[in-house]
Amino acid sequence: MGRHKLTTQSALIRRIGVEAADIRSIELVGADGKPLRPFEAGAHIDVYLGELIRQYSLINTTDTDGSYRIAVKLEPTSRGGSRRMHALAEGETLKIGLPRNNFALHPDATHSVLLAGGIGITPLLGMAYQLHARGKSFSFEYFARSDDPVAFAQEIRATALAPRTRFHLGLTGEAVRQALETRLHTVPRNAHVYTCGPGPFMQVVRELVAAKPGLVLHLEYFVAEPPPLDLTAGSFQVKLAKSGTTIRVDASQTIVEALRAAGIEVETSCEQGVCGTCLTTVLAGRPDHHDVILTEEEQKAGDRMLLCVSRSLDAELVLDL
Amino acid sequence: MEFLRNTWYVALWSQDLAPEQMVSRKFLNEPIVLFRQADGKVAALADACAHRFSPLSMGKIVKGTHVRCRYHALEYDGSGKCVFNPHGSGRIPPALKVRSYPVAEKHSMIWIWMGEKEADPSLIPDFSILDPDPKKVVSKRDWLLMQASYELITDNLMDLSHTAIMHEGILGTEHTVKGNVTIEQTGTTVKAGRSLKNVPAPGLYDLMYKNDGRQVDFWQDVRWDAPACMIIDSGVTDPGAPRDEGSGIYGMHFLTPETETTTYYLFCAVRFNPISWGQPLDDEIRAKLSDLRRFAFEEQDQPIIKAQQDRIRGQKNSAHPVLLEIDAGPVRYKRVLEALIRQEQEAATLQGEEGRAA
Numbered sequence: 001m002g003r004h005k006l007t008t009q010s011a012l013i014r015r016i017g018v019e020a021a022d023i024r025s026i027e028l029v030g031a032d033g034k035p036l037r038p039f040e041a042g043a044h045i046d047v048y049l050g051e052l053i054r055q056y057s058l059i060n061t062t063d064t065d066g067s068y069r070i071a072v073k074l075e076p077t078s079r080g081g082s083r084r085m086h087a088l089a090e091g092e093t094l095k096i097g098l099p100r101n102n103f104a105l106h107p108d109a110t111h112s113v114l115l116a117g118g119i120g121i122t123p124l125l126g127m128a129y130q131l132h133a134r135g136k137s138f139s140f141e142y143f144a145r146s147d148d149p150v151a152f153a154q155e156i157r158a159t160a161l162a163p164r165t166r167f168h169l170g171l172t173g174e175a176v177r178q179a180l181e182t183r184l185h186t187v188p189r190n191a192h193v194y195t196c197g198p199g200p201f202m203q204v205v206r207e208l209v210a211a212k213p214g215l216v217l218h219l220e221y222f223v224a225e226p227p228p229l230d231l232t233a234g235s236f237q238v239k240l241a242k243s244g245t246t247i248r249v250d251a252s253q254t255i256v257e258a259l260r261a262a263g264i265e266v267e268t269s270c271e272q273g274v275c276g277t278c279l280t281t282v283l284a285g286r287p288d289h290h291d292v293i294l295t296e297e298e299q300k301a302g303d304r305m306l307l308c309v310s311r312s313l314d315a316e317l318v319l320d321l
Numbered sequence: 322m323e324f325l326r327n328t329w330y331v332a333l334w335s336q337d338l339a340p341e342q343m344v345s346r347k348f349l350n351e352p353i354v355l356f357r358q359a360d361g362k363v364a365a366l367a368d369a370c371a372h373r374f375s376p377l378s379m380g381k382i383v384k385g386t387h388v389r390c391r392y393h394a395l396e397y398d399g400s401g402k403c404v405f406n407p408h409g410s411g412r413i414p415p416a417l418k419v420r421s422y423p424v425a426e427k428h429s430m431i432w433i434w435m436g437e438k439e440a441d442p443s444l445i446p447d448f449s450i451l452d453p454d455p456k457k458v459v460s461k462r463d464w465l466l467m468q469a470s471y472e473l474i475t476d477n478l479m480d481l482s483h484t485a486i487m488h489e490g491i492l493g494t495e496h497t498v499k500g501n502v503t504i505e506q507t508g509t510t511v512k513a514g515r516s517l518k519n520v521p522a523p524g525l526y527d528l529m530y531k532n533d534g535r536q537v538d539f540w541q542d543v544r545w546d547a548p549a550c551m552i553i554d555s556g557v558t559d560p561g562a563p564r565d566e567g568s569g570i571y572g573m574h575f576l577t578p579e580t581e582t583t584t585y586y587l588f589c590a591v592r593f594n595p596i597s598w599g600q601p602l603d604d605e606i607r608a609k610l611s612d613l614r615r616f617a618f619e620e621q622d623q624p625i626i627k628a629q630q631d632r633i634r635g636q637k638n639s640a641h642p643v644l645l646e647i648d649a650g651p652v653r654y655k656r657v658l659e660a661l662i663r664q665e666q667e668a669a670t671l672q673g674e675e676g677r678a679a
Contacts, residue, residue: 269641269643269644270643270644270645270646270648272644272645272646273646274644274645274646274648274649274652275643275644275648275652276652276656292502292504292646292649292652292653293649293652293653293656295506296506
């Protein structure tokens with residue numbers, strides 16, 4: 001046996017906190033009692049949930065006690081990650097990856113501006129802690145659409161971050177842009193701007209920063225949970241019985257395309273539901289036939305389908321592949 | 322692919338077999354002599370005398386009912402039994418008989434049953450369009466022997482998208498390339514529809530309809546029945562108007578394989594709702610229609626299909642065509658045909674096994 005580089009860690013859930021109605025924070029410690037791998041603010045980890053892998057930003061600082069802290073927002077339509085994360089309990093163990101960082105603080109920044117939109121607070125909160133701990137100059141702007149108590153507001157107000165943090169609550173659309181514009185107006189030249197938040201929020205930040213030469217922008221995109229399967233919108237998943245693999249088919253894809261994207265080649269010829277080359281046995285789920293080769297009776301029987309054009313009436317199809 | 326045997330093939334147009342006339346054919350690789358007895362009944366026998374295998378079709382009809390072999394004058398009746406031996410004692414060994422094929426005459430055609438199962442004339446698909454009717458405008462009931470497999474010809478007829486390309490100006494135009502294709506199956510009958518709304522009437526249809534080059538709704542619907550009997554209902558009508566207010570033509574197509582790569586192709590056309598312009602114009606139009614159809618078929622379809630056959634024959638392994646949406650019709654009929662053939666083969670195998678077991 002060769003030596004394998006360890007790429008995962010086993011973590012124990014030490015504490016689960018309710019940060020907002022739909023946001024839980026989860027504190028992780030090494031399952032073996034040892035500190036988890038160190039990290040710099042802005043880092044994220046992979047969390048393994050069965051066949052799902054989700055990324056979460058670390059929101060504490062590394063110089064605490066070797067623990068990790070992440071926050072998970074429950075997506076109301078979630079079928080996977082966030083729902084499962086919210087179902088976890090203290091004392092459970094999780095398989096997690098090593099910290100990775102694409103959003104690190106620039107060591108030589110004279111001033112840093114942290115612009116958080118909603119749950120985009122998570123990586124920025126850790127940065128704020130780190131900047132504060134290192135005595136750096138920074139300002140922290142926290143935008144939230146709702147007036148309701150926002151995640152970590154209490155925590156921020158109770159810590160030394162409070163004087164550096166400005167809350168922009170209940171703002172939408174143009175008001176967000178105006179508030180950002182105002183804040184950026186007074187930012188010193190050559191400041192580093194860090195932002196994380198919903199796409200439209202980050203887009204506004206990009207535009208405003210681009211209009212102000214000298215600023216250096218750092219973006220952290222959410223690796224958003226893929227949109228939930230929505231049959232009415234045309235997405236579903238296929239489970240391949242022989243390999244056990246489950247593959248998502250988006251509304252814009254055919255099953256053949258989705259399989260191909262996952263590296264699974266299905267023999268096809270016409271790819272128009274005409275020739276029958278990709279005829280496949282259906283083990284479960286009801287196909288939504290769009291071919292012209294099967295007779296009405298065969299289509300009704302639903303035990304075979306043409307993967308090149310046909311889709312699903314159910315959220316999942318199990319195929320004999 | 323094997324041939325479907327327990328099915329009715331069209332052997333001849335009824336008109337092409339006069340009383341006391343014989344015609345020699347080969348169907349599904351089997352030499353057959355068809356003859357009409359004096360009373361009008363048609364018989365079909367294996368075209369090889371049971372004695373020395375000389376073709377019966379080289380002999381002649383005698384006594385109004387028998388075929389007499391040219392070699393030794395053995396006479397066979399319509400059931401294939403030898404009924405007269407002029408030699409020696411005149412004794413006729415019971416084995417002195419040839420295979421007789423069931424035949425039926427319906428819709429102005431002589432149909433022949435090539436299988437071993439009992440022949441049921443009620444299985445002949447409905448081609449009553451061809452039943453005698455003095456009011457109908459029917460073109461010559463014609464035939465030819467094509468140097469191509471019946472499947473290639475069926476593919477041509479079941480996918481009429483080619484009419485816009487190959488028969489541009491006659492049966493289609495640049496405006497009729499993208500047709501709306503539908504497919505429907507009832508039992509083993511396949512219907513492949515193709516329609517277009519509000520397009521300039523293609524030449525032949527314009528000629529049949531208003532002769533004014535105006536926009537029309539255009540359709541080409543094929544009905545296929547096994548083994549290869551088709552009606553192409555095609556026509557034009559005013560945009561948005563019901564089809565029966567338009568005018569068009571039923572193309573009647575019957576394919577009977579001679580061999581795997583040669584086919585008897587029987588065809589004619591029946592106009593529906595023919596529009597009369599009075600004489601002599603009607604006759605002129607009829608002659609022109611006939612010329613156009615013959616040109617489309619003989620000068621356009623036939624050379625291509627024959628050339629396709631040559632290419633296919635040249636390929637070492639059987640080639641699999643890459644199909645397109647337009648092939649819905651060809652694919653469906655082929656599925657039905659293959660299933661029928663498979664069933665027939667399986668039944669035959671099963672019978673063979675039971676025979677061995679007994």
